[in-house]
Amino acid sequence: MKYVDEFRDGELAKIISANIAQEATAVSGYNLMEFCGGHTHAISRYGITDLLPANVRMIHGPGCPVCVLPIGRVDQAIRLALEYSVILCTYADTLRVPASGGLSLLKAKARGADVRMVYSTQDALKVARDNPEREVVFLAIGFETTTPPTAVAIQQAAAENLNNFSILCYHVLTPAAMHAILSVEGGKTVPLNGFVGPAHVSTVIGSKPYEPFADDYNKPVVIAGFEPLDVMQAILMLIRQVNDGRAEVENEFTRAVTREGNLKAQHIVDEVFELRDSFEWRGLGSVPDSALKLRSKYFSFDAELKFNVDYVPVADNKACECGAILRGEKRPQDCRIFAIGCTPDNPVGSCMVSSEGACAAHYTYGRFRQIPIVAEALS
Amino acid sequence: MKKSYTRSLDIKHGCVDMSHGSGGRSMAQLIEELFSQAFNNEYLSQGNDGALLPSIKGQLVMATDSHVVSPLFFAGGDIGCLAVHGTINDVAMMGAQPLYLAASFILEEGFPLVDLQRIVASMAKASIEAGVPIVTGDTKVVEKGKGDGVFITTTGIGVVRDGLMLSGDLARPGDKILLSGTIGDHGMAIMTQREGMTFDTPIISDTAALHGLVSAMLNCGAVIKTLRDPTRGGLATTLNEIAKQSGVGMLLQEATIPVNAAVEAACEFIGLDPLYVANEGKLIAICAPQDVEKLLQVMHEHPLGVQTAVIGEVLEDTHHFVQMVTKLGGRRMVDWLAGEQLPRIC
Numbered sequence: 001m002k003y004v005d006e007f008r009d010g011e012l013a014k015i016i017s018a019n020i021a022q023e024a025t026a027v028s029g030y031n032l033m034e035f036c037g038g039h040t041h042a043i044s045r046y047g048i049t050d051l052l053p054a055n056v057r058m059i060h061g062p063g064c065p066v067c068v069l070p071i072g073r074v075d076q077a078i079r080l081a082l083e084y085s086v087i088l089c090t091y092a093d094t095l096r097v098p099a100s101g102g103l104s105l106l107k108a109k110a111r112g113a114d115v116r117m118v119y120s121t122q123d124a125l126k127v128a129r130d131n132p133e134r135e136v137v138f139l140a141i142g143f144e145t146t147t148p149p150t151a152v153a154i155q156q157a158a159a160e161n162l163n164n165f166s167i168l169c170y171h172v173l174t175p176a177a178m179h180a181i182l183s184v185e186g187g188k189t190v191p192l193n194g195f196v197g198p199a200h201v202s203t204v205i206g207s208k209p210y211e212p213f214a215d216d217y218n219k220p221v222v223i224a225g226f227e228p229l230d231v232m233q234a235i236l237m238l239i240r241q242v243n244d245g246r247a248e249v250e251n252e253f254t255r256a257v258t259r260e261g262n263l264k265a266q267h268i269v270d271e272v273f274e275l276r277d278s279f280e281w282r283g284l285g286s287v288p289d290s291a292l293k294l295r296s297k298y299f300s301f302d303a304e305l306k307f308n309v310d311y312v313p314v315a316d317n318k319a320c321e322c323g324a325i326l327r328g329e330k331r332p333q334d335c336r337i338f339a340i341g342c343t344p345d346n347p348v349g350s351c352m353v354s355s356e357g358a359c360a361a362h363y364t365y366g367r368f369r370q371i372p373i374v375a376e377a378l379s
Numbered sequence: 380m381k382k383s384y385t386r387s388l389d390i391k392h393g394c395v396d397m398s399h400g401s402g403g404r405s406m407a408q409l410i411e412e413l414f415s416q417a418f419n420n421e422y423l424s425q426g427n428d429g430a431l432l433p434s435i436k437g438q439l440v441m442a443t444d445s446h447v448v449s450p451l452f453f454a455g456g457d458i459g460c461l462a463v464h465g466t467i468n469d470v471a472m473m474g475a476q477p478l479y480l481a482a483s484f485i486l487e488e489g490f491p492l493v494d495l496q497r498i499v500a501s502m503a504k505a506s507i508e509a510g511v512p513i514v515t516g517d518t519k520v521v522e523k524g525k526g527d528g529v530f531i532t533t534t535g536i537g538v539v540r541d542g543l544m545l546s547g548d549l550a551r552p553g554d555k556i557l558l559s560g561t562i563g564d565h566g567m568a569i570m571t572q573r574e575g576m577t578f579d580t581p582i583i584s585d586t587a588a589l590h591g592l593v594s595a596m597l598n599c600g601a602v603i604k605t606l607r608d609p610t611r612g613g614l615a616t617t618l619n620e621i622a623k624q625s626g627v628g629m630l631l632q633e634a635t636i637p638v639n640a641a642v643e644a645a646c647e648f649i650g651l652d653p654l655y656v657a658n659e660g661k662l663i664a665i666c667a668p669q670d671v672e673k674l675l676q677v678m679h680e681h682p683l684g685v686q687t688a689v690i691g692e693v694l695e696d697t698h699h700f701v702q703m704v705t706k707l708g709g710r711r712m713v714d715w716l717a718g719e720q721l722p723r724i725c
């Protein structure tokens with residue numbers, strides 16, 4: 001397929017792989033974090049680990065929207081659906097995130113909640129238009145990539161006086177999470193040599209917001225597309241920066257990302273949203289200025305205010321290591337319940353839910369690596 | 380005396396109503412004017428509660444399959460031909476020659492008779508082309524809102540030649556895995572229609588009866604161990620089932636698995652993996668390495684097997700993992716489908 005096959009070419013992969021092997025000479029190794037779940041997914045799905053030398057270690061970051069959503073936030077949505085009988089619309093991955101009391105939105109649906117999967121905010125608006133007698137709440141989740149469509153939907157709803165439509169705003173911000181990872185209190189920071197920077201997020205925010213990580217934290221950032229060759233090229237670029245002692249923001253994804261980003265999208269987001277003082281992330285705890293809320297002129301579309309449902313924090317399952325995995329401190333296979341008590345069919349933690357979650361990706365595509373298999377079969 | 384006072388069915392404007400399932404005159408009329416005429420054969424026209432069939436020598440295979448596809452009409456077929464092909468294929472995957480079908484309809488009140496006639500005509504055509512008559516049936520009507528137009532369950536009977544034994548538990552390390560053509564065509568034909576996606580090259584369902592291809596394969600002298608049609612859950616799910624049943628692992632080569640360009644593009648758009656998308660006219664065969672050439676030759680000569688490829692091999696693996704070497708050159712697992720990937724598709 002044109003514009004896709006070029007970025008999955010096995011022969012080119014061999015060449016980049018050989019270059020990485022040749023240039024990754026540092027004995028101390030290279031600990032590189034791919035921030036985005038999209039990169040985690042690409043690494044797992046295409047088996048990129050097999051094309052990297054042992055001293056290049058990829059650490060999965062927190063860039064998976066449903067993974068960083070704490071239990072209390074899912075509870076809030078379930079409460080709206082079950083107790084307030086709203087039509088709750090959201091993107092598919094969110095449906096399976098475990099909440100309190102053994103529930104998830106999918107299980108709440110089986111108990112009579114009206115939960116609907118939508119592909120876009122426009123679908124949610126249509127549900128609201130088609131059901132004027134019902135309250136329709138869109139669970140707005142995601143990083144900067146999914147924020148502009150939510151902002152547009154709010155503007156449309158306001159223009160149409162669509163008063164039965166509101167949103168639970170769980171939109172979060174990438175740079176804030178990167179700051180949090182690099183400045184974990186208590187000095188438990190992960191030794192990172194650099195970041196594979198977000199693909200789709202960067203098309204919106206541009207490459208500029210990453211400059212402080214290079215300048216202030218001395219960490220190289222290479223923005224990369226979500227195709228496997230993008231990821232491999234970015235890894236090579238990071239290795240070169242580390243070898244040269246450079247810490248710069250480089251852009252591998254030039255076909256889609258500029259330094260300034262999508263100014264129109266940024267403007268719309270700014271018109272509709274403002275920063276929350278603080279937002280709790282699974283794994284990172286409360287992070288200041290890390291999420292968005294509706295500006296006061298759009299308060300009537302804020303479901304938290306409209307229905308007066310407070311956020312009640314809930315502790316993660318004690319055995320679950322999602323927090324440490326999201327901070328990059330642990331790998332999925334380091335969790336005691338990985339693939340035993342926690343599987344994609346019965347997830348305990350959120351990282352086992354989305355295909356972009358570190359645990360789900362490792363379970364689905366890579367868990368054979370932990371198990372010795374017959375050697376000749378692979379020849 | 381006049382022959383009848385009953386007006387014939389108004390197929391053009393009429394709809395299914397509750398009386399069509401009541402057991403009374405309306406039902407008799409629907410059966411006679413719509414079903415019996417289309418499916419006409421000597422067993423059905425016996426007009427009894429069941430069909431009295433000739434004695435059959437040999438071991439019998441019986442299979443049943445319910446069809447609840449939405450939309451009912453899709454590029455390349457409809458629920459009618461799908462219901463015929465689906466059960467014929469289940470019988471054929473046991474190595475049997477399908478002989479007879481039974482069909483049971485659950486109709487929703489208000490369903491247009493013109494659509495029902497189109498579906499029944501498509502079933503009749505598929506049945507005649509396959510040479511497998513629909514010899515008995517049933518019709519029920521549910522209230523509006525309690526069905527989705529029409530649900531069709533078909534049951535098939537077939538006979539296996541003496542000494543032939545195909546089963547999902549016979550795959551052994553070293554065996555080769557053959558796939559009869561491109562994957563994902565049926566599921567993506569349904570999905571793209573549902574989502575209103577159009578492509579320059581339309582995606583057409585692969586729905587087809589595979590017993591002719593199976594017959595050619597069985598007659599070529601090769602020893603086939605397992606046959607399966609990778610329907611719901613796609614190639615990935617079916618291979619995992621076989622791996623588990625046989626207590627083996629598998630290693631696939633992604634580059635050898637045929638996928639139509641439009642299907643690949645649509646999967647990219649919606650974020651699906653074609654390995655998990657349904658097929659309705661493809662089969663997987665597992666055989667020892669020495670039988671591969673014979674099978675490949677006879678499959679390539681059959682219209683439904685032109686693109687047959689060897690896609691991998693069976694390994695010893697106590698974890699029963701299905702693994703794949705990706706086009707990029709890395710390795711990944713091809714796991715069971717977790718949860719639900721798609722709405723109803725077959």
